[in-house]
Amino acid sequence: MTNSIHDVDVLLVEDNPDDAGLVIRELKKINLGNSLYHLSDGAEALDFIFGRGEFSERKVEDKPKVILLDLKMPKVDGLEVLRTIRDDDRTKLIPVVVMTSSREEQDIIRSYSLGVNAYVVKPVGFDNFSKAVAELGMFWILVNQSPR
Amino acid sequence: MLLKDTPIRHKLMRAILLTSSAVLLITCSFYFAYEFFTFRNTSIRQLSILGEIIATNSTAAMAFDSREDANEILSALKAEPHIVAAILYDKEGNPFSNYPLSAKTTTVLPKSDFEERYSFEESYLVGFQPVIQGNKRLGTLYLKSDMGAMYERIRLYGIMAVIVTIISFLVAYFLSKNLQKSISKPILALAEISQAIAKRNDYSVRATKLGEDEIGLLTDAFNQMLEQIHTQNQEIQLFNKNLELKIKERTYELEIANKELEAFSYSVSHDLRAPLRSIDGYSRILIEDYGDKIDDEGKRTLQIIVKNALKMGYLIDDLLAFSRLGKQNVTKILLDMNAIAQRVTEEMVAQNYKTSEVTIEPLLSTKGDSSMLRQVMTNLISNALKYSTKKEKPVITIGSYHENDYDIFYVKDNGAGFDMKYYDKLFGVFQRLHSPSEFEGTGVGLALVHRIITKHGGKVWAEGKVNEGATFYFSLPVF
Amino acid sequence: MITRRYIFTLFLLIGIVFLSPAQLSGPSQEYQVKAVFLFNFAQFVEWSPSTFPETETPMVIGVLGEDPFGTYLDETVHGEKINNHALIVQRYKKVEDVKKCHILFINYKKKDQIKQALSALKVKDILTVSDASNFAQLGGVIGFFTEEGKIRIRVNLEVAKNSELSISSKLLRVAEIVKSENN
Numbered sequence: 001m002t003n004s005i006h007d008v009d010v011l012l013v014e015d016n017p018d019d020a021g022l023v024i025r026e027l028k029k030i031n032l033g034n035s036l037y038h039l040s041d042g043a044e045a046l047d048f049i050f051g052r053g054e055f056s057e058r059k060v061e062d063k064p065k066v067i068l069l070d071l072k073m074p075k076v077d078g079l080e081v082l083r084t085i086r087d088d089d090r091t092k093l094i095p096v097v098v099m100t101s102s103r104e105e106q107d108i109i110r111s112y113s114l115g116v117n118a119y120v121v122k123p124v125g126f127d128n129f130s131k132a133v134a135e136l137g138m139f140w141i142l143v144n145q146s147p148r
Numbered sequence: 149m150l151l152k153d154t155p156i157r158h159k160l161m162r163a164i165l166l167t168s169s170a171v172l173l174i175t176c177s178f179y180f181a182y183e184f185f186t187f188r189n190t191s192i193r194q195l196s197i198l199g200e201i202i203a204t205n206s207t208a209a210m211a212f213d214s215r216e217d218a219n220e221i222l223s224a225l226k227a228e229p230h231i232v233a234a235i236l237y238d239k240e241g242n243p244f245s246n247y248p249l250s251a252k253t254t255t256v257l258p259k260s261d262f263e264e265r266y267s268f269e270e271s272y273l274v275g276f277q278p279v280i281q282g283n284k285r286l287g288t289l290y291l292k293s294d295m296g297a298m299y300e301r302i303r304l305y306g307i308m309a310v311i312v313t314i315i316s317f318l319v320a321y322f323l324s325k326n327l328q329k330s331i332s333k334p335i336l337a338l339a340e341i342s343q344a345i346a347k348r349n350d351y352s353v354r355a356t357k358l359g360e361d362e363i364g365l366l367t368d369a370f371n372q373m374l375e376q377i378h379t380q381n382q383e384i385q386l387f388n389k390n391l392e393l394k395i396k397e398r399t400y401e402l403e404i405a406n407k408e409l410e411a412f413s414y415s416v417s418h419d420l421r422a423p424l425r426s427i428d429g430y431s432r433i434l435i436e437d438y439g440d441k442i443d444d445e446g447k448r449t450l451q452i453i454v455k456n457a458l459k460m461g462y463l464i465d466d467l468l469a470f471s472r473l474g475k476q477n478v479t480k481i482l483l484d485m486n487a488i489a490q491r492v493t494e495e496m497v498a499q500n501y502k503t504s505e506v507t508i509e510p511l512l513s514t515k516g517d518s519s520m521l522r523q524v525m526t527n528l529i530s531n532a533l534k535y536s537t538k539k540e541k542p543v544i545t546i547g548s549y550h551e552n553d554y555d556i557f558y559v560k561d562n563g564a565g566f567d568m569k570y571y572d573k574l575f576g577v578f579q580r581l582h583s584p585s586e587f588e589g590t591g592v593g594l595a596l597v598h599r600i601i602t603k604h605g606g607k608v609w610a611e612g613k614v615n616e617g618a619t620f621y622f623s624l625p626v627f
Numbered sequence: 628m629i630t631r632r633y634i635f636t637l638f639l640l641i642g643i644v645f646l647s648p649a650q651l652s653g654p655s656q657e658y659q660v661k662a663v664f665l666f667n668f669a670q671f672v673e674w675s676p677s678t679f680p681e682t683e684t685p686m687v688i689g690v691l692g693e694d695p696f697g698t699y700l701d702e703t704v705h706g707e708k709i710n711n712h713a714l715i716v717q718r719y720k721k722v723e724d725v726k727k728c729h730i731l732f733i734n735y736k737k738k739d740q741i742k743q744a745l746s747a748l749k750v751k752d753i754l755t756v757s758d759a760s761n762f763a764q765l766g767g768v769i770g771f772f773t774e775e776g777k778i779r780i781r782v783n784l785e786v787a788k789n790s791e792l793s794i795s796s797k798l799l800r801v802a803e804i805v806k807s808e809n810n
Binding site for chain 1 (some may be wrong): 250418421422423424425426428429430432433457458460461464465468472
């Protein structure tokens with residue numbers, strides 16, 4: 001991923017590179033490819049958001065416009081990431097969209113109770129998937145006005 | 149109260165009192181009778197002796213016609229106060245002399261009384277004694293004895309018998325009252341203990357043995373029985389405890405297994421879908437980005453790959469829905485089945501089956517889990533629509549009726565139907581009676597219906613005939 | 628029966644008043660009774676066994692002098708038996724004629740005549756009976772007498788004893804006991 005770690009509009013946290021590839025491709029189609037940053041586990045995501053470790057150059061205040069978060073990830077899973085974001089006053093307002101293969105009600109409920117902004121089940125079919133990603137990108141980046 | 153229901157002490161006392169009274173009564177009666185007859189016989193003998201003496205003494209008076217002498221002899225009867233009258237008759241039966249002298253009679257003695265005879269007449273003993281000298285009958289002596297004495301004595305005996313009976317009865321009563329205790333006390337004690345056991349279920353108590361007799365043996369046997377029950381109870385309790393432990397163990401194991409299964413299905417839903425998504429996604433990318441470099445056959449091949457990836461996605465979704473059902477609880481509320489059937493039908497007909505004619509008869513309202521029964525209706529109606537697509541005019545009827553505390557619903561179609569031979573496979577998971585080329589489907593729909601209805605305490609069954617249609621029924625308990 | 632008895636008694640009274648016994652052609656009521664008495668004596672008196680040498684020896688009732696009983700005495704004793712001894716009646720004209728007998732009715736009236744007859748009797752152990760007055764006092768065993776119209780008897784026990792006769796006490800009860808008068 002060659003994109004800059006600054007001025008990130010969409011932070012994609014996805015451990016599956018193939019899924020990530022599909023998402024990135026769709027976001028690129030709607031010209032969101034340049035302001036996108038992809039990370040493949042929860043620990044990296046937290047470092048990135050809070051400007052720690054590898055991403056110490058980053059400032060917490062430099063918030064992404066939306067975080068697309070997978071739930072099932074190694075080390076720190078998506079729900080943990082979500083909780084940490086929501087627990088911190090500086091980050092709690094960042095829109096988070098959970099994108100997952102899980103249709104488990106448990107996951108949905110937990111996600112919403114932790115304050116997720118949207119919960120999207122990744123469909124198997126490419127058409128539906130790309131449609132969903134495109135709509136998400138459009139909505140959160142171009143339409144939605146997040147509080148600054 | 150019936151005799152068999154009286155307490156044992158009353159029975160014992162009754163037995164003792166009746167026995168002693170009977171014995172006493174019989175003894176008294178025999179004694180009484182003996183006295184009566186003895187006294188009668190004695191009286192007769194005494195009177196006959198007296199008669200003989202007087203008759204013998206009066207022979208000369210009779211022979212020599214001496215009334216004075218006869219009177220004198222008869223007057224000696226004064227010594228016997230119970231002789232109230234005596235008359236000497238001559239050979240012909242004419243009165244010759246009489247006693248007491250004042251009681252003169254002129255009545256002639258009939259010939260029938262010439263013979264010796266002693267008998268009781270009313271309360272008198274009368275005797276006729278011939279007066280004989282040598283072998284000549286000189287006359288007849290008549291004696292009349294008052295039996296008042298005898299009857300007086302008999303009355304006395306009777307009174308005494310009654311008094312003795314009463315006294316004996318009282319003595320027997322008080323004796324038996326105490327004596328019966330030796331029998332009834334241990335029995336009553338035993339009865340009390342057994343009652344206490346029946347009331348409190350306490351098998352650790354023991355009856356006290358009061359002697360080595362049969363009741364003692366009974367007590368021993370009773371205690372032994374209690375001991376056995378006690379030990380058996382303990383064994384059962386121990387067994388139950390072990391069983392409970394085992395059940396807990398198994399439940400725990402089951403819970404673990406369930407959790408593992410949940411984790412497994414979670415993994416399946418997540419991890420199985422991801423590669424499919426990639427297969428599908430990248431195949432499409434291939435078609436989109438490199439379409440001009442792939443020939444038609446290549447494109448067709450890629451389409452097949454995409455199709456199968458999607459199909460596997462549906463399979464996984466259905467399977468997950470099916471396994472999720474196992475965990476879900478049934479929340480029963482009163483449901484308007486008409487509304488549900490209407491909504492489901494409208495959605496589906498509008499989507500894919502515009503030529504189908506669906507008739508919804510007025511349906512019963514029933515109790516069940518809203519989302520689950522919606523699922524059931526969806527599956528059945530979609531099946532009916534799906535399998536009747538090949539008919540020129542697909543007709544589907546949805547109805548219900550009430551039977552034996554069950555609300556029964558059915559969905560009837562005139563479609564492909566099925567062979568009753570394979571009925572067993574109808575409701576199995578992944579079991580299909582039609583090939584995917586004929587009708588699409590995962591083989592989970594009816595299994596899901598079966599599972600939901602079973603969870604509701606109802607039943608699912610079907611009737612069908614190849615190419616003539618099928619009717620699927622499900623029943624829900626009213627209570 | 629009662630009527631007959633009255634007539635009978637009346638007849639008897641007439642007989643006693645108007646007729647003397649000697650004038651009767653048949654035996655009078657009085658002698659009928661006396662005949663029965665004679666027979667009854669046989670029952671209340673025991674003779675010494677020597678008077679019955681054999682069991683078949685009959686008991687003899689003798690009548691000395693004129694027979695006042697007519698056939699009545701025979702009729703009374705006919706067929707009767709006392710201790711297996713048949714009863715027979717014998718009649719004697721004179722004392723000398725008297726043979727062995729058990730009861731002897733002496734129909735003498737005069738005192739001397741009786742005395743003579745009694746002393747002249749050769750045969751002993753005889754129950755002598757007579758209706759002569761004071762017969763028992765004269766040395767006879769049993770004498771009849773009449774008292775208040777009834778025939779009664781007197782017994783001289785002394786003579787009876789001498790004659791080896793045992794008289795039943797029952798007979799003695801109804802009899803008047805007398806002793807011999809020596810004058």
